[in-house]
Amino acid sequence: xxIQIKKRYIIPVIASGFLLVGxxxxxxxxxxxxxxxxxxxxxxxxxxxxxxxxxPADLMDKAIKNMLADLDPYTNxxxxxxxxxxxINNTGEYTGIGAMITRKxxxxxxxxxxxxxxxxxAGLKAGDEIFQIGDVLLADFKEDASQLLKGTKxxxxxxxxxxxxxxxSTQLILDEVEVKAVPFFSKIDAxxxxxxxxxxNKKTTQETREALEKLKDDGATQIILDLRGNPGxxxxxxxxxxxxxxxxxxxxxxxxxKNEKHNNVYKTSREPIDTEIPLAIIVDxxxxxASEIVSGALQDLDRAVILGSRSFGKGLVQRPFDMTYGxxxxxxxxxxxxxxxxxxxxxxxxxxxxxxxxVKTDLTKVNAFKTxxxxxxxxxxxxxxxxxxxxxxxxxxxxxxQRNDGIFNYATQYYYKNPNLGEKIPVVSDADYxxxxxxxxxxxxxxxxxxxxxxxxxLEKAKKENIEQNIAAEYQQLLTxxxxxxxxxxxxxxxxxxxxxxxxxxxxxxxxxxxxxxxxKSNVEISRAIALFTDKSEYNKxxxx
Numbered sequence: 001x002x003i004q005i006k007k008r009y010i011i012p013v014i015a016s017g018f019l020l021v022g023x024x025x026x027x028x029x030x031x032x033x034x035x036x037x038x039x040x041x042x043x044x045x046x047x048x049x050x051x052x053x054x055x056p057a058d059l060m061d062k063a064i065k066n067m068l069a070d071l072d073p074y075t076n077x078x079x080x081x082x083x084x085x086x087x088i089n090n091t092g093e094y095t096g097i098g099a100m101i102t103r104k105x106x107x108x109x110x111x112x113x114x115x116x117x118x119x120x121x122a123g124l125k126a127g128d129e130i131f132q133i134g135d136v137l138l139a140d141f142k143e144d145a146s147q148l149l150k151g152t153k154x155x156x157x158x159x160x161x162x163x164x165x166x167x168x169s170t171q172l173i174l175d176e177v178e179v180k181a182v183p184f185f186s187k188i189d190a191x192x193x194x195x196x197x198x199x200x201n202k203k204t205t206q207e208t209r210e211a212l213e214k215l216k217d218d219g220a221t222q223i224i225l226d227l228r229g230n231p232g233x234x235x236x237x238x239x240x241x242x243x244x245x246x247x248x249x250x251x252x253x254x255x256x257x258k259n260e261k262h263n264n265v266y267k268t269s270r271e272p273i274d275t276e277i278p279l280a281i282i283v284d285x286x287x288x289x290a291s292e293i294v295s296g297a298l299q300d301l302d303r304a305v306i307l308g309s310r311s312f313g314k315g316l317v318q319r320p321f322d323m324t325y326g327x328x329x330x331x332x333x334x335x336x337x338x339x340x341x342x343x344x345x346x347x348x349x350x351x352x353x354x355x356x357x358x359v360k361t362d363l364t365k366v367n368a369f370k371t372x373x374x375x376x377x378x379x380x381x382x383x384x385x386x387x388x389x390x391x392x393x394x395x396x397x398x399x400x401x402q403r404n405d406g407i408f409n410y411a412t413q414y415y416y417k418n419p420n421l422g423e424k425i426p427v428v429s430d431a432d433y434x435x436x437x438x439x440x441x442x443x444x445x446x447x448x449x450x451x452x453x454x455x456x457x458x459l460e461k462a463k464k465e466n467i468e469q470n471i472a473a474e475y476q477q478l479l480t481x482x483x484x485x486x487x488x489x490x491x492x493x494x495x496x497x498x499x500x501x502x503x504x505x506x507x508x509x510x511x512x513x514x515x516x517x518x519x520x521k522s523n524v525e526i527s528r529a530i531a532l533f534t535d536k537s538e539y540n541k542x543x544x545x
Contacts, residue, residue, distance in 0.1 A: 072332055072349040074318050080326040081144065096150050097157075098177040099124065106139035107131050107162070108146065111408070115511040117177055122170045125163070126508055127412030132160040150174070164416050181237075184516035185211035192530055193220030196516055197241070200233025200290040205240035212244060212273055222278040222533045224526060225294075226519075228308065228392070232289025235266070235317065235336075242297050243268035245304070247275055250339075252297045255317050257334035262317075264334075278539060279304040280529040283383060284392045288312035295383045296338035302373045302543045306385040307529055309393035313346025313361070313381035340369035346381025373544040386542050387532070391496070391524045397489040398496055400447040407497070410439050411504040425518060426505040428498040436501060437490055447486055455479060 043063075047056055057079075064077045098117020101108050108130040113119040131138055133148040134157060141148075149157060155174040160167060181204035185195040193215030197208060212223065232238075239252045246252075250268045257263055281295050281304045292311050298304040317334045337343050351359040366380035378384055394402075401407050418426075428436075439445075446452065459475055462468040468475075490497065506515045519526055532539050539545075 068329075072316065074314075074316055074330065075332045076330045078328040078330070081147070083326055083328050096174060096177050097122075097124075097172050098175070101130075101146060101149075103145060104129075106137075108133075108138065108149075110161075112507065112512065114177070115513060118172050118175050122172050124161070124170070125415070127163070127409070127415070129162040130159050131162060134158055164412075180207060182207035182211050184513055185215065186517070186520055187215060187218055187220055188224070188520045188526065188530065190219065191221045192224060192533065193218075193222070194224045194226065194520055194526065196226045197291075198230055200230070200237040200241075202234065202237070204233065204237040205244070208241050209244055209273060216274065216277075223280070224529045225279065225281045225304070226526075227287045227291040227295060228282055228284040228525075229286045230288070230291040231286065232291055232314065235290060235293070238290035238293040239266050239268060240270070241294055243270050244273045245275060245277075245279055245298065246301055247272055250301060252339065253293050254337045254339075255334040256337060259333065262319075262334045275303075278533055280532060281306050282392075282525045282529065283308045283311045283385060285309055285312055285382075285394070287383075288314040292344055292383050293336065293338070296342065296344060299377060299383065299386065300339040300342070300369075300371045302371050302375065302545075305387065305529075305532060305539060305542050306383060307387045307392075307532070308385050308389055308525055310384050310388075311344075311382040313344055315343050315345030340371055340377055342367075342369050342377065342379040344379060344382055375542075375544055387528065389525055389528055394500075395489070395493045395496060396449070397447065397486070397493055398500060400449065401497065402500065404446060404448055406440055406445050407500050407504050409443070410436050411501065411508055413439065414505060415508045421509050423510065423514075426502060426509065428501050428505075432501075433494060433498055436497075437487075440490075449482075449486075452482060455482065 043056075043060070047054060047059070061077075061079055068075045068077055097119040098114040099110050099119035100112040100114075102111055103109075110119065110124050110126055110128040110130070112126055113124050133145065136145075136148060138145050149172070151157070151174050153175055157172045157174065158169065159172060160169045162168070179199070179201070181197060181199050181201050183196055183198050185193070188194050193212070195208065195211045195215070197204065215223065235253070242250075242252045246268055248268050248271055251265060252268060253266050255262060255264045255266070279298065281298060283291065283295050283306060287295065287308075288311065292314065295304075295306050295311065299306050315335050315337075316332045317336050318330045319333045320328050320330045322328055335343050335345055346361050347358045348361070349358050353359060361379075361381040363380050366378045368376050368378055371377055414426075414432075455475070455478060459468060462471055462475075503515055506518055510517075
């Protein structure tokens with residue numbers, strides 16, 4: 001998800017390439033014109049002379065996307081199909097099956113069905129592997145297969161899928177799916193209101209306001225805003241969410257660029273809902289972009305206490321530019337700065353080391369800034385919480401288990417072995433954890449650590465050079481040592497990993513809503529926020545009230 005400014009510009013066909021260059025084009029007309037001419041000539045020559053038939057559209061699509069990838073991960077080109085696909089990011093609405101899905105080899109994996117939507121109604125569960133949609137075998141379909149699950153409302157789609165190795169079929173009836181920015185809110189106790197904010201789309205401020213007002217009407221006198229895992233979204237919505245808690249006219253974020261027209265100061269423009277209610281915001285390493293604007297601004301304005309772990313560190317602003325034939329380019333146009341002057345971008349994409357990796361901010365060389373009331377805060381990439389909570393930051397072994405589906409796949413197996421838990425909260429016992437470790441070993445789970453990848457690459461090179469037999473003993477010794485180290489890390493981080501397994505299992509039985517409900521009763525970060533509210537002297541001391 002990206003920070004996106006709603007204003008758009010249409011780029012004329014005849015000058016699209018030149019206008020995108022902007023200021024640099026004006027400064028060096030000849031060099032830009034020269035490079036465009038070289039590219040145009042090369043593109044034409046290859047298309048006319050290459051030994052096999054090539055697709056001009058595919059060739060250009062790859063050329064553009066690879067060119068932009070060298071700048072940063074957020075500057076992207078979208079062809080006509082891409083533009084339609086990403087509509088969901090901006091509106092929060094789309095027509096489809098109502099599930100989070102990912103592509104893995106020749107299948108679409110149901111990651112999370114949303115309660116009450118088409119996938120759930122058709123009986124699909126997390127872990128189901130769709131291998132055929134209509135008459136299309138996904139093994140033969142290399143394009144974006146998720147598009148086969150979209151269409152007009154009430155369209156019927158026949159699918160075939162695997163569940164625990166068994167082939168099944170069902171019919172999906174497409175419907176409008178609303179992706180809520182606030183998927184859950186509730187009173188935790190007599191005083192505390194809890195609001196989960198999962199993304200910043202066009203409905204974020206409206207949904208947050210409604211949740212806040214409902215909680216206040218129900219007697220909440222203090223609010224926890226949970227931004228964990230929130231990847232960001234629309235800049236204007238971040239500003240307006242801040243505006244719910246701070247007065248009209250406050251500076252929330254400033255953007256700075258080499259291009260003066262992208263230098264802007266964004267202030268709140270509406271009357272707030274409540275500028276006095278105690279406010280705690282929880283962030284983690286996956287809170288990014290617009291989430292960091294909200295947490296950073298409310299920290300700098302001494303309006304909220306931030307808890308958790310350092311946020312992601314995305315301080316770059318993108319703007320989409322509409323182009324010809326329904327295409328679009330999203331360009332990083334500026335960096336954003338919090339009210340105190342902090343730029344919290346963690347990676348400098350203009351600087352790369354000898355291996356071509358982007359240089360990360362050196363946390364030993366951070367700069368100090370002052371909040372509105374004179375508190376010291378720091379840059380260095382991401383928002384550093386006022387209260388750091390160790391449990392919020394995951395170990396690298398836990399991140400690997402999540403990234404490579406170790407926990408997800410084990411939860412799928414567990415669910416079908418224990419189908420009747422219902423509303424009962426699953427507890428990961430010592431026996432369950434031992435079973436989890438045995439499952440990883442049985443499936444030959446790869447953590448894909450840098451050391452593990454390097455070791456595998458070394459063996460592949462040795463095979464190509466026909467010397468693998470010469471190093472077989474040493475390789476096995478290193479592999480055994482590595483596996484022993486990973487086994488030790490699994491034991492060392494047992495508590496953390498067990499919690500992640502439990503979270504995944506709760507979603508299997510009770511959907512995401514059940515997980516949020518569980519958090520309100522048993523979550524370290526939320527408990528710490530409530531304790532902070534209870535100790536008013538600590539809360540006031542942090543904010544210098």
